[in-house]
Amino acid sequence: MAEKPIQVDSTRTLNDIPRASTVIGSGAQPFALDAEDGEKLSQIAEASPALKKGTHLFLQGDPFMAIYVVRAGTLKTYTVTNEGEEQITGFYFPGEVVALGGVGTGEHPVSAKTLETTTVFEYPFQQLDSLSAKIPQLRVQLMNSMGKEIRAEQQMMLLLSKKTAEQRVATFLYKLSDRFKQRGYSATIFRLSMSRNEIGNYLGLAVETVSRIFTRFQKNGLIATEGKEITLVNQSELNTLAGNPVLTADCGAL
């Protein structure tokens, strides 16, 4: 059981899975514990091999057995309607926890697919749960991750039902920037691992609309793009467009 390798795409099964040797990741760590508890945690974690672009980590309807933490690369999760339409529910970067929507149900409510070559840590949920009884910190962090997911989705609901196309794209770029910054990467220049199509799908927009807004933002000097590379030229203006509170240096007065 402990030696069960991670299976992907219902075809792939690799055997040579290294154990997680360190506490997960180097950036924003979802599960950061002291040395002793970290050791217990890494005992139950399994590191995946490099999953190449387009690989499914799990499919909607698959039995829910584990949650995952992205180690490197990017994942998207999505649901499909009965008409076969796909709705992307989230993008996941290194250090972020995937599959929390499956907690409390027998099966995964979404599919998870890599957007580029990606590696993850797998945490069998049963073991994670019993371990969380002994390690209060782990329990707290696990619930924090779930709370974070809930808040992110609430923000998406707001975006999808109240914001204009322009505000959606601005918000998207701003939040990406923020997440990269938190991980110690550049907040102003980064690579979009997802296609325009996927951005549109996620934001509830047609591809064409996303494309038009990207060009408009470029003309207005807000951003500069070169394929999937993007540079945020005027961050504060972008932030304003996104409809976020303006974070000036001093705003404590009132």
Add this chain to the structure above:
Amino acid sequence: MAEKPIQVDSTRTLNDIPRASTVIGSGAQPFALDAEDGEKLSQIAEASPALKKGTHLFLQGDPFMAIYVVRAGTLKTYTVTNEGEEQITGFYFPGEVVALGGVGTGEHPVSAKTLETTTVFEYPFQQLDSLSAKIPQLRVQLMNSMGKEIRAEQQMMLLLSKKTAEQRVATFLYKLSDRFKQRGYSATIFRLSMSRNEIGNYLGLAVETVSRIFTRFQKNGLIATEGKEITLVNQSELNTLAGNPVLTADCGAL
């Protein structure tokens, strides 16, 4: 501390709070435990007085101290954009858990307001967490509730970005029906405790659109309305419109 009454609307403070004497609720219980553990749980729960319509249970930005379970009545949760626009993120009926989005953050990410006279149980989160270390079942149920919230929101994202106005309303009615049925109430005739305006807000539609669709559904013999009372006349057709899989009696063959 244990005697602290629930405060509401930043004006209301009642003293005569009864302790939760039984395991919560009678319908779908989010926290159902055996007698002994149930006793421990009710030790930390506090029952609110009857909160009249329009009362805030907590406001966005309030310190996150506790989660709540609806005992009777209805609540809505909502966020506000910087432009002051309100987005309803959920409706909560008896037995359902409110405020889970606050877990892992210092403050409530949404406001919670009663839609009618409502009573709730309050569970101080700190105590709930430490209790969940001793009672594995409670820990599981707490996380299940969070997982459920995540899934509900993912479904809302799909609705908001992919479904037509008609599909949204049909989905809304269908899901309400389902929730009432689960609680042992009629699945075909019930009272909408929220206004048309609130329905529209929740579904990302203008009030007028909701109203028009309600009348259209009536003309087509799908529903019958009489103010806030609603009867689902043709459930299966409504279900089809909602874009849900058709649940015929026998669908096990293939």
Add this chain to the structure above:
DNA sequence: CGTCATATTGATACACGTCAAGGCGAGTGG
């Protein structure tokens, strides 16, 4: 260097929002 997915750009259509005007029902007070 061809092939195919992805991206851009333009022209057109439509679902739904917005604006405006009653209508209906529930309280409230005379």
Add this chain to the structure above:
DNA sequence: CCACTCGCCTTGACGTGTATCAATATGACG
């Protein structure tokens, strides 16, 4: 018991943001 008021709901006319359709352009990859 009626008249008044005030929210909420309904219905109609109209405008618009964004989807859709269509035609290249661009880039990735073998």
